[in-house]
Amino acid sequence: MKKLLLVQASGTIRKGLSVTQSKYPSLALGIVANLTPENWTIEVADSITGNYTDHDADLVAITAYTPTINDAYSISEHYMSKGIPVVLGGIHATLVPDEAKRYCNVLAIGEAESVWPDIISDFNSKKLKRIYTGSNTCGIVSPVRNIFSPLYNLTSIQASRGCPMNCDFCSVTMLSGKRYRTRPVEEIITDWKNIDQQFVWFSDDNLFGFSETDREWAGKLFSEIIKQKLQKNWMCFAGVRSLMDEKTIALAAESGCKLIYIGFETEDPSILKGVNKNPVQTKHYGEVIRLLHKHGIAVLAGIMLGFDYDTPETIEKRIDFVLDSDIDSYFLTVTTPMPGTRMFDRFNRSGKLRYTNFPTDWSHYDWTQVTFKPEKMTILQAEEAIFKAYQKAYAYKQIKDKYKQTAKNLNSSDTAILNYLSNMDFRDTFLKQY
Numbered sequence: 492m493k494k495l496l497l498v499q500a501s502g503t504i505r506k507g508l509s510v511t512q513s514k515y516p517s518l519a520l521g522i523v524a525n526l527t528p529e530n531w532t533i534e535v536a537d538s539i540t541g542n543y544t545d546h547d548a549d550l551v552a553i554t555a556y557t558p559t560i561n562d563a564y565s566i567s568e569h570y571m572s573k574g575i576p577v578v579l580g581g582i583h584a585t586l587v588p589d590e591a592k593r594y595c596n597v598l599a600i601g602e603a604e605s606v607w608p609d610i611i612s613d614f615n616s617k618k619l620k621r622i623y624t625g626s627n628t629c630g631i632v633s634p635v636r637n638i639f640s641p642l643y644n645l646t647s648i649q650a651s652r653g654c655p656m657n658c659d660f661c662s663v664t665m666l667s668g669k670r671y672r673t674r675p676v677e678e679i680i681t682d683w684k685n686i687d688q689q690f691v692w693f694s695d696d697n698l699f700g701f702s703e704t705d706r707e708w709a710g711k712l713f714s715e716i717i718k719q720k721l722q723k724n725w726m727c728f729a730g731v732r733s734l735m736d737e738k739t740i741a742l743a744a745e746s747g748c749k750l751i752y753i754g755f756e757t758e759d760p761s762i763l764k765g766v767n768k769n770p771v772q773t774k775h776y777g778e779v780i781r782l783l784h785k786h787g788i789a790v791l792a793g794i795m796l797g798f799d800y801d802t803p804e805t806i807e808k809r810i811d812f813v814l815d816s817d818i819d820s821y822f823l824t825v826t827t828p829m830p831g832t833r834m835f836d837r838f839n840r841s842g843k844l845r846y847t848n849f850p851t852d853w854s855h856y857d858w859t860q861v862t863f864k865p866e867k868m869t870i871l872q873a874e875e876a877i878f879k880a881y882q883k884a885y886a887y888k889q890i891k892d893k894y895k896q897t898a899k900n901l902n903s904s905d906t907a908i909l910n911y912l913s914n915m916d917f918r919d920t921f922l923k924q925y
């Protein structure tokens with residue numbers, strides 16, 4: 492029997508943002524496992540197993556995000572030096588293929604479903620190619636879940652892929668395509684039934700989609716969970732406009748939705764417009780928060796600090812907006828030009844990037860560091876303004892006040908605790924960087 496080692500690389504240097512410790516098993520590796528013939532044994536190496544290099548295998552497949560890509564390259568070189576072929580895939584390898592191909596035997600570009608069956612078949616016939624270029628238009632398969640450590644008490648599920656919006660700072664459209672692709676509800680339910688954990692994240696970039704048809708599909712999914720009495724506590728990402736539909740929100744709540752992460756990014760429409768994100772959404776923030784709270788769902792706001800046209804004053808104003816609003820928890824990332832985005836290309840061309848010694852410098856691109864020179868601040872001014880923002884937003888008193896606000900608005904101490912723990916976790920992540 493042949494053996495496949497599946498690796499999700501994680502960092503060794505800093506704590507924060509899934510860099511050193513993943514909270515969820517990798518869906519991509521679970522999908523690769525599903526696409527692997529049954530006569531293979533499969534072993535997983537990730538931040539929970541903690542052992543990346545002491546395995547024997549016939550074939551190794553590695554996935555990694557940009558901030559941890561150097562760890563992936565080291566692991567890959569370790570196995571290649573032992574004569575074991577290594578396949579490298581995932582977001583970074585797909586978006587920076589010319590670099591990634593130097594650190595593996597086989598580069599897998601695109602979604603696992605579109606390349607893995609050919610890779611396995613060519614491995615079996617000893618005809619592995621250097622590069623497999625797949626697509627982002629294929630169907631989505633369920634991950635195998637029992638290959639991961641039972642120590643994961645959270646897990647994720649994916650019901651859709653793709654986003655037509657193409658914001659300047661985001662690689663989702665480039666990676667997953669413009670078309671919003673939904674899985675059949677019955678398949679998602681089968682996948683859902685295989686989940687042991689009681690807390691589940693939908694990893695979709697927008698579970699509520701972009702059209703009436705998408706909303707109907709989401710409503711059908713939530714109704715099926717209710718009908719089959721499969722409720723769990725679940726969380727998801729969604730866009731502002733897609734949430735202005737009370738019927739679907741009510742179904743989401745009844746099926747177990749406890750929290751929705753909304754990419755507000757900023758309260759300032761002109762800044763949103765500057766990064767090609769719909770500025771009109773700012774008008775609806777209050778309405779969407781009220782609607783979700785009415786149905787017992789908390790709001791985790793994705794907020795970005797250090798946009799190209801930010802100043803210390805606009806950053807302070809953004810923090811005041813977050814604290815004065817009814818937002819329950821807040822994830823305050825530093826604007827980061829990730830590879831594959833228009834923002835990266837623009838800043839690279841204009842010489843604004845602070846770190847360009849790649850691949851070593853990818854470790855800075857972890858959404859907690861200032862990686863480019865903004866137009867209206869020096870890098871030092873940006874760092875000071877962001878640190879001040881973190882100190883204010885994640886002060887213990889502030890987090891406690893938000894806890895009380897959520898408990899009152901949602902009339903639920905459980906939901907208040909969930910958001911309190913999120914804010915404490917974010918405090919740990921962001922303040923420890925300084």
Ligand code: SF4
Binds near residue numbers: 654662663730768
């Ligand atoms: S930020 Fe959200 S809306 Fe914009 S491209 Fe990314 S996933 Fe789509």
